[in-house]
């Protein structure tokens with residue numbers, strides 16, 4: 462079977478899948494990320510990989526790993542903030558030894574961006590920011606059709622763009638990052654602190670329910686989060702001259718609650734230097750379905766396949782698969798999917 466093994470490593474779940482050359486997920490499995498030592502976490506990866514190899518008849522053409530960050534691409538190691546047991550864990554070496562196949566590592570945000578570009582709402586966009594607003598805020602950049610890793614593989618971690626210089630501390634060690642305002646738990650916390658009458662455990666989903674029911678402080682929390690995201694997008698747009706931003710993740714699933722104020726704030730923040738012609742879209746419905754099905758977001762999985770195994774990163778066959786030839790200015794980005802587009 463000509464399949465790629467895709468791994469998705471996160472602080473809550475670890476998932477594995479087999480993806481064929483068309484990007485179809487033909488096998489998937491997931492397990493919770495355990496507490497314990499580094500080897501306990503590795504045992505989960507080992508179990509999932511071994512099962513997938515059996516499913517694939519013992520052989521895969523390669524492995525793509527999408528990992529929560531930070532990662533160290535040159536070293537092939539990962540130190541996810543939410544997997545404290547793994548500090549510079551040699552994931553590439555371990556998976557190579559286990560599978561005997563070539564292995565490529567990428568940040569999960571970059572893999573999401575690549576997946577959206579390959580099979581999702583970012584199809585064909587040469588300059589794309591793919592991002593998630595969820596328990597954290599993450600993302601990745603495709604620039605001029607190629608994934609942009611940066612020096613260590615952590616480029617595009619847009620959740621740590623500073624949008625409030627006087628803001629509070631962030632999990633990254635910095636302050637005032639967009640994640641400290643727009644991440645789901647942070648929005649819920651802000652609402653609690655400002656009089657939201659809900660249990661201490663109430664999360665962003667319940668916050669969305671409250672906002673949809675017209676609770677003003679919940680609506681304010683969404684507006685505040687969306688405004689921070691818009692400021693970040695405008696800033697990234699100023700640097701990268703983007704075509705498109707695809708916004709996914711659990712908080713983004715609240716739809717208009719996030720996207721309406723986001724669109725409004727972008728109109729304020731995005732001057733001519735940023736987002737000229739830039740659309741801001743939710744992921745494609747197919748990708749969203751696959752994603753909400755999470756185990757393995759099939760977005761990173763699918764994406765890691767071409768990313769991992771292209772002869773090189775600018776190989777047109779890899780960057781522009783036959784099913785994805787939407788030109789830069791195609792109406793595909795304006796037919797009901799783009800929530801904002803400046804012409």
Ligand SMILES: [Zn+2]
Nearest residue numbers: 621631633638
């Ligand atoms: Zn940060």
